[in-house]
Amino acid sequence: MAKYQQLIDRLQQQISQEIWLPGEKLPSLREQVALSGMSLMTVMHAYQVLESQGWIQSRPQSGYYVAPRAEFLSQPASHQKVQLAESVDINEFIFNVLQACRDPHILPFGSAFPDPELFPQRQLMRSLSAVSHTLKPADALNNLPPGNEALRKTLAQRYALQGIQVSPEEIVITNGAMEALNLSMQAVTEPGDWVAIENPCFYGALQVIERLKLKAVAIATDPQHGMDLDELERALERWPVKACWMMTNQQNPVGHTLSKEKKQRLVSILSQHQVTLIEDDVYSELWFGSEKPLPAKAFEQQQSVLHCSSFSKNLVAGFRVGWVAAGQHAQRIQRLQLMSTLSTSAPMQLALANYLMTRSYDSHLRRLRLVLEQRKNQARQSLKRHLPGEARINDSQGGYFLWIELPRQVNTTELYYRALDLNISIAPGKMFSSGEQYANYFRFNASWEWGEVQEAAVAVLGGLIAEML
Numbered sequence: 001m002a003k004y005q006q007l008i009d010r011l012q013q014q015i016s017q018e019i020w021l022p023g024e025k026l027p028s029l030r031e032q033v034a035l036s037g038m039s040l041m042t043v044m045h046a047y048q049v050l051e052s053q054g055w056i057q058s059r060p061q062s063g064y065y066v067a068p069r070a071e072f073l074s075q076p077a078s079h080q081k082v083q084l085a086e087s088v089d090i091n092e093f094i095f096n097v098l099q100a101c102r103d104p105h106i107l108p109f110g111s112a113f114p115d116p117e118l119f120p121q122r123q124l125m126r127s128l129s130a131v132s133h134t135l136k137p138a139d140a141l142n143n144l145p146p147g148n149e150a151l152r153k154t155l156a157q158r159y160a161l162q163g164i165q166v167s168p169e170e171i172v173i174t175n176g177a178m179e180a181l182n183l184s185m186q187a188v189t190e191p192g193d194w195v196a197i198e199n200p201c202f203y204g205a206l207q208v209i210e211r212l213k214l215k216a217v218a219i220a221t222d223p224q225h226g227m228d229l230d231e232l233e234r235a236l237e238r239w240p241v242k243a244c245w246m247m248t249n250q251q252n253p254v255g256h257t258l259s260k261e262k263k264q265r266l267v268s269i270l271s272q273h274q275v276t277l278i279e280d281d282v283y284s285e286l287w288f289g290s291e292k293p294l295p296a297k298a299f300e301q302q303q304s305v306l307h308c309s310s311f312s313k314n315l316v317a318g319f320r321v322g323w324v325a326a327g328q329h330a331q332r333i334q335r336l337q338l339m340s341t342l343s344t345s346a347p348m349q350l351a352l353a354n355y356l357m358t359r360s361y362d363s364h365l366r367r368l369r370l371v372l373e374q375r376k377n378q379a380r381q382s383l384k385r386h387l388p389g390e391a392r393i394n395d396s397q398g399g400y401f402l403w404i405e406l407p408r409q410v411n412t413t414e415l416y417y418r419a420l421d422l423n424i425s426i427a428p429g430k431m432f433s434s435g436e437q438y439a440n441y442f443r444f445n446a447s448w449e450w451g452e453v454q455e456a457a458v459a460v461l462g463g464l465i466a467e468m469l
Contacts, residue, residue: 001290003038007046009290015055015066026056026064053370054377067381093430094203097416100425107448107457110416110425112252113317114400114447118371120364124316124355131350144342145334147173147323148349154356155323164298166307166325172333173323173344177282177310179337180324181245182208184306187332188276189214189242196235196244198227200432200441202252202280205245216434217241223254223394223403229265236273243276248296250283253432253443254403255396257287263296270304276329277305282322285314285365287398288373303327311352314368315361319348372400372447379446382455386462388469400447405440410468412442418464424457 001009014020027035032043047064050056057067101111146152152168159166174180181204189195191213197205199218209216217235221227227246235241248258248266258266270277281295297307306329310322321344326333337343355361380402383393387404394403406412412428419426427445429438448454 004042004046004049005290007032007036007038007043008049011046011050012055012289020066022066024066025062026066028063053373054381067377094207097425097427097431100420103423106420106423106425107454108425109445109448109457110427110443111445112427114313114372114445115449116317117449118368118447119316120360121316123358123360124319124351127354127358128347128351131347131354135347135350143173143344143346143349145172145337146330147171147344148346148353151321151349151353151356152323154353155325159325162292162294162298164295166297170327170330171323171325172330172337173321173349174310174337175322175341175344176312176320177280177308177322178204179341180308180310180322181205181278181280182211183333183336183340184278184308184324184326184329185212185214185243185245186336187326187329188278188306193242194239196232196241196246196275198246198251199435200253200429200438201245202247203431205280206432206434208245218434221251221254221256223256223396226251226256226258226262227266229262229269232266233269236269236275241273241275243278244270245278245280246296247280247283249281249293250286250396250399252283252399253401253427253441255394255399255401257293257396257398258296260294263294264299267296267299267301267305271300271302275304279305279307281307281309282313283399284309286369286372286400288369289397297325314365315352319352320345321348321352375448375450376400376402376446378450379444379448379454379458382450382458383444386459388462388465390469391465400445402444402446404442404444406442406465407469408440410465411439413439415442415461415464415468418468419461422460422464424460426461 020026029040029043029047033040036043047056051058054067056064058064097110100106101108149168151173152171155171156166156168174183185208189212192215194215194217195209196217196219198221200221201218217239219227219232219235248263250257267277277296279296284295287293295307297305307325308322311319312322324333380393383402383404390407392405412426413430416426416428427443429441432438
């Protein structure tokens with residue numbers, strides 16, 4: 001690791017541990033040189049990176065200070081620990097919100113996808129062009145489920161680099177992560193079965209539950225600690241739950257990443273009750289810091305985890321290529337895919353396999369993480385400037401979403417419609433729960449390049465909220 005990065009990690013850790021508090025002055029450049037034994041240029045570079053990421057601020061003629069940090073949200077005491085839903089009816093509302101984000105005149109703070117300008121479009125198009133010139137009629141058949149062999153082998157190797165043993169034969173290439181998650185749920189449930197989910201949760205889980213006519217046991221999930229595993233265990237003892245759909249890394253919308261210990265306990269609890277974990281891990285590459293968090297699948301003992309992910313959130317959304325490491329369910333999922341979408345686009349699979357062979361992917365991911373961390377801090381600081389003082393913005397070390405709590409009298413569905421009239425979209429809390437517990441919350445996409453337009457839009461949001469108060 002480069003010396004400047006060592007200093008960055010050290011100072012980030014010290015700030016996180018409140019050794020240096022917001023507003024406190026840091027050692028000067030020359031003092032840090034003496035403390036660290038590093039060169040002045042190395043220390044200056046580290047301070048500049050920390051400033052660009054929003055950790056510290058420079059004040060002319062004064063030095064460097066710790067920047068204001070957003071507080072962690074907690075689950076309000078009034079919220080239910082467990083919420084039952086024997087039927088879910090939310091798809092139409094979600095559809096309308098997502099459709100609004102497609103309008104190019106609307107600022108898409110409610111979008112689920114990161115800024116597409118962050119993706120290596122030219123390199124991907126070169127890979128697509130290269131494979132299109134060599135595409136053969138047989139490729140359509142060769143890339144039927146389970147999918148392109150080279151792509152599955154590359155994915156298996158990436159699992160191996162994390163110490164996870166996954167055979168290429170266990171991997172099924174899908175039309176994005178949503179198909180992987182849909183097929184996984186179909187493979188292990190029947191209509192009328194109970195499924196455990198997070199609360200709040202990714203709205204895609206609610207859509208799948210609605211479509212497959214399943215019943216939901218929603219377990220309280222707060223931004224500091226993730227899902228309440230004690231409540232999950234009690235729920236599994238009370239209801240005949242067949243599957244648990246969960247985001248263990250960079251949970252959408254709250255942003256929490258489960259600790260290694262909680263992932264181990266989660267897998268153990270589900271294994272004891274013979275419940276399949278459907279792990280939605282689409283944000284796993286968007287971690288900040290020095291070490292990538294492992295998925296829960298790393299701790300399984302009996303192939304009880306269906307690990308689903310995709311390239312849509314970190315490389316290219318338009319290709320719609322995802323996968324599931326399905327273990328013993330791989331054959332069942334292949335059959336279900338053949339009966340529904342048949343297969344994932346052969347040219348897209350081949351293009352991704354070609355791109356991954358260039359070894360540019362990890363370089364792209366490193367750049368992407370740095371930019372997202374910087375933009376997320378810029379958006380957070382802007383929201384702190386313009387939202388009323390009662391607003392609370394959750395802090396999370398990864399991803400590109402901010403989860404925001406407003407005073408209880410502010411209904412964010414109403415805020416959504418008011419903002420939309422002014423060409424600003426947000427993702428209201430109603431999208432992430434089958435109940436009304438999160439009516440005063442919203443999710444904010446912070447992946448966009450920050451400038452005067454974005455700053456002005458946040459100021460407008462702040463004004464709307466102030467009016468509603």
